[in-house]
Amino acid sequence: MSFTQSLRTRWEHADSLVCVGLDPEPARFPARFSDTPDAVFQFCRDIVDATAEYVCAFKPQIAHFAALGAESALLRLIEHAHRAHPDIPVILDSKRGDIGSTAAHYAREAFDRYAADAVTVNPYLGHDSLQPFLDRADRGVVILCRTSNPGAGDLQDLAVSGNGGSRPLYQHVAEKIARDWNGNGNCALVVGATWPEQLREVRAIVGEMPLLIPGVGAQGGDVAAVVGNARSADGTGMIVSSSRAVLYASNGEDYMDAAATAARTLRDQINRYR
Numbered sequence: 001m002s003f004t005q006s007l008r009t010r011w012e013h014a015d016s017l018v019c020v021g022l023d024p025e026p027a028r029f030p031a032r033f034s035d036t037p038d039a040v041f042q043f044c045r046d047i048v049d050a051t052a053e054y055v056c057a058f059k060p061q062i063a064h065f066a067a068l069g070a071e072s073a074l075l076r077l078i079e080h081a082h083r084a085h086p087d088i089p090v091i092l093d094s095k096r097g098d099i100g101s102t103a104a105h106y107a108r109e110a111f112d113r114y115a116a117d118a119v120t121v122n123p124y125l126g127h128d129s130l131q132p133f134l135d136r137a138d139r140g141v142v143i144l145c146r147t148s149n150p151g152a153g154d155l156q157d158l159a160v161s162g163n164g165g166s167r168p169l170y171q172h173v174a175e176k177i178a179r180d181w182n183g184n185g186n187c188a189l190v191v192g193a194t195w196p197e198q199l200r201e202v203r204a205i206v207g208e209m210p211l212l213i214p215g216v217g218a219q220g221g222d223v224a225a226v227v228g229n230a231r232s233a234d235g236t237g238m239i240v241s242s243s244r245a246v247l248y249a250s251n252g253e254d255y256m257d258a259a260a261t262a263a264r265t266l267r268d269q270i271n272r273y274r
């Protein structure tokens with residue numbers, strides 16, 4: 001089943017639009033992991049198992065593993081997620097973007113080495129730089145559009161002209177991808193939860209395309225505004241992602257229960273508004 005199909009199936013069967021982001025920071029792990037050599041894998045595995053019931057996707061962030069030299073933990077974590085929770089797609093967050101010949105290696109890294117169902121990428125090198133990802137029709141290509149960070153507008157809001165008018169670059173990106181780059185139907189866009197107005201603009205441009213929406217929880221995005229502005233016509237269309245607010249809901253012995261409660265609460269909050 002393709003990424004897009006498995007996402008839609010999971011939205012329906014789990015009745016959840018929540019994605020749990022896996023951003024390991026060992027200094028924030030519960031004390032029981034302090035002498036555990038394989039702490040990164042074990043902590044993330046516990047979070048995956050504790051929250052699986054409440055999510056439509058998992059999103060491991062590659063730098064959080066690579067900076068610790070923990071690529072093997074990332075590999076085993078994705079393997080575990082596929083084996084234990086085969087209906088839940090895994091989005092590798094690596095925000096890649098390079099010339100086509102190098103991009104082909106990044107696509108193999110994400111889809112073949114790590115066996116991710118989808119990957120985040122940066123569109124600013126242009127269409128050919130994403131072609132190796134787009135060609136993998138069964139996998140998802142999740143493309144940065146209007147990011148959640150405070151400086152997102154520095155470049156993404158610059159006015160660009162085309163089609164007889166002028167508009168912000170992120171809107172041009174959204175239209176280009178929806179109209180020209182999504183021939184395999186495997187694209188999704190990243191728009192931060194911290195920008196509800198821009199979410200509304202992007203939804204109006206892209207129709208039913210899935211939006212990955214990070215920025216609720218630790219970054220303070222408002223769930224009601226996100227859902228009101230970003231849901232698709234059928235009340236889905238969103239992968240609302242939270243990392244730290246779920247992972248580090250407790251650093252005590254109850255860390256799994258606390259993470260499960262945080263994921264369930266977010267699911268219920270989203271469902272109230274859609």
Ligand SMILES: O=C(O)c1cc(=O)[nH]c(=O)n1[C@@H]1O[C@H](COP(=O)(O)O)[C@@H](O)[C@H]1O
Pocket residue numbers: 021023061093095120146147148149190191192214215216217218219241242243244245
């Ligand atoms: O692509 C992403 O996932 C992403 C895009 C974006 O615009 N903003 C953003 O925060 N992210 C990622 O989403 C996660 C957010 O983590 P929390 O703020 O802890 O929920 C981090 O792993 C970020 O790298």
